[in-house]
Amino acid sequence: MTGTRPVGEVLDSPEFFRRILAIADDAVLSVDEDHRIILFNEGAEKIFGWRADEIIGQPLNTLLPQWAGAPHTRHMHAFAAGEAVARPMRGRGIRGRRRDGGEFPAEASISRIDVGGRTVFTAILRDVTAARxxxxxxxxxxxxxxxxxxxxxxxxxxxxxxxxxxxxxxxxxxxxxxxxxxxxxxxxxxxxxxxxxxxxxxxxxxxxxxxxxxxxxxxxxxxTRGDLMPTLVDLSAIAREVVDEIRRADPGRARVTVEIEDGMTAVADSRLMRTAVVNLMDNAWKYTSRNDSARISFTSGMDAEGQRVFTLRDDGAGFDMAYADKLFGAFQRLHGTGEFPGSGIGLATVQRIVHKHGGRVWAEGAVGKGAAFHFTLGEREGE
Amino acid sequence: MKPILLVEDNPDDELLTLRALKKNHIHNPVVVARDGPEALDVLFGADRSGGIVPAMVLLDLKLPKLSGIEVLREIRRSADTRMTPVVILTSSREEQDLMAGYELGANSYIRKPVDFAQFSEAVRQLGLYWLVLNEPPPESRPT
Missing domain, CATH: 1.10.287 (Helix Hairpins)
Structure with missing residues (x-):
């Protein structure tokens, strides 16, 4: 080590600039007044496929598509005669020619540098094939x-x-x-x-x-025509109102216990959520009608992915899990109309509503052991 | 007794409506128009020099040539009929039809029930309300 040189001298060193040129991915190339190549960096070698020692001294047109040679030369003359010393060149017309004759779209900027009575034009250019x-x-x-x-x-x-x-x-x-x-x-x-x-x-x-x-x-x-109108919806309150309505409409069924978890809220379309809850609750009410006494619950929990899952459970007639995927089809019924009345549209409606909210709905049950309907609303907790 | 104008293209519905009127002892004469232009001819005359001002128009919407909505527009445009009670009696309860009907000043919009007993009951109530209970608008021209 011979001591440290001042930084200013590093900036003056040709070695420093050669190294910078060498690490650039872009092609850096310069031509003299006669448009002969005098500088061709490693980036240019990679892009054009020529080695510097082969191309130095060759006319710039070697690197241009044949059709572009004459107009390019005119542009260069205009640029040489003009006031501007630097100009970006973009657009569809800018193309380069590789050693193998292949053309590629390019973006470039050119500059005119006058040093010691000579004029040098330098282009910094990149192949934009991928971007295009x-x-x-x-x-x-x-x-x-x-x-x-x-x-x-x-x-x-x-x-x-x-x-x-x-x-x-x-x-x-x-x-x-x-x-x-x-x-x-x-x-x-x-x-x-x-x-x-x-x-x-x-x-x-x-x-x-x-x-x-x-x-x-x-x-x-x-x-489900029309847009969702999401607001903060109190599902517990909706469920309690729905149960009150059902009880009023069917006062003969006193022996049904309904448990509704407090404070279940969701960001959802309140009109649609009410329809979904009505259908699920009606369903539970209907399929427990053969019970002496029935228990229906509406609760929520968290699944493995941290998503809120709402569950409406009853201890009524239930269904055979083998047909679980048919439950949600329009007009699909697992019970004869004589046994439990209905058109088979309720759960299809629930599924439409849940899907419209970006959620999932699925069912669990067993014959004679009740059914549970689970749904999510596609929103993460805390959102 | 002023007539009822029934605008109805379906012959079955025409027969059922006439039946329901008779069954409910509504004895006004009934003039039947089976498409839009026919309804306008009845109301304004074939040469538009003057026609019948009915006690009530029972108007179906889906009609050949001119729709019920267009007939309603003409009814409300004319000085003679602009206050005449018009009851839309149709199969549809599509929002666009409801909106158009009320915007053009229909007095009622009834969806024909499929069950004949219910249909007959609807006709009974319509007759009772519009021909008996409701006070008709004052005559706008000498009859």
Missing amino acids: RIEEDMRRLNADLIDRAVQLENANRELEAFSYSVSHDLRAPLRSISGFAQLLVEDFADTVDDEAKDFLRRIEGASTRMAELIDDLLALSRL
Whole structure:
């Protein structure tokens, strides 16, 4: 060691700048007034595929696509004659040519440096093939997305037109079926015997039931149209109101104990949550109707991922776990209509609502041992 | 007795409605129009020189040629009929129909029940309310 030199001298040393040039990923190359290459760093070697000792002294056009040579030369002359000493060059037209003839898109900035009566032009340039490909991909993805959004919108419009026409067109013939069956009984009471009357009543009953199914289906499709309006919802309070309503509507069922955990809140759409709770509670109420006394509970807990899970449990008729995945399909029923009435739309409604909130819903149960319905609302605790 | 104008394109519904009116002892004469233009002809005359001002219009929405909504718009536009009670009697309860109906000044909007007993009851109540209980608007022109 011969002592430490002042930092100023380091900055003056050609070695220092050669090393800096060597570590740059970008191509740094300089040409003289005649556009012959006089500097070609390691980055340039990598990008263009030429070694510095092969390319030094060659015309700059060697590194440009053939079509770009003449305009580029004009640009260089204009730049040489102009006031500016540095200029960024971007845009689609900037392209370089590798040793193997392959072209690549580039971004560059050029500068004019006048030293000791000579003028040197230096370009710092990078290959933007990868970036351009990503841009291209993104543009394509975006276009795809827009296409799909348009398709979805069309599908939605068609669906609305469909439900509109269902609500109009399917009900009218039902009204005729039900109406004339009833008029037959009224007008021909003397000539129609009891068996025929029974058949006519069945026709009437079936048309009424079909009208209800159509209404339920339309209600289900209408339910989740439109945007969520999330607010802080008190599920405990909703559940207590719902139970009060059910008790009022069915006062004969006194021996049902309902436990509702206090303070269960969630950020959710309150109208939809009420509908979900009504359906779950109705369900529990209905499937415990064969019990002498029944117990229903609505509680919450935390799953392994720290997500809040709400559970509505009953000790009623239950179901066979083999059919657990069928519970949530529209019009799927695991019990005969004679056994427990209903259209099979309630749990489908619950599932729609939960999915709309980004949550999951699933069920556990066993025949004769009750059922538990669990759901999450897709929000992390504390959010 | 002023007539009831029934605007209805479905012959079954027409028969059932007439039946329900008769059953409930509503004896006003009933004029039936089976599409939108026919309804306008009844109300304003084929040459628009003047037609019938009914005691009440029972208006279906889904009609050939001109929809019930368009018929309602014409009813409210005319000085002769702008105060005439109009009851929309239809299959739909789509929000867009409800909105359009009320915005154009329908007096009631009834969705036809599928069950005939309920339908008949709805017609009974409509007749009782609009033809008996409700005081009609003063005559806007000499009859």
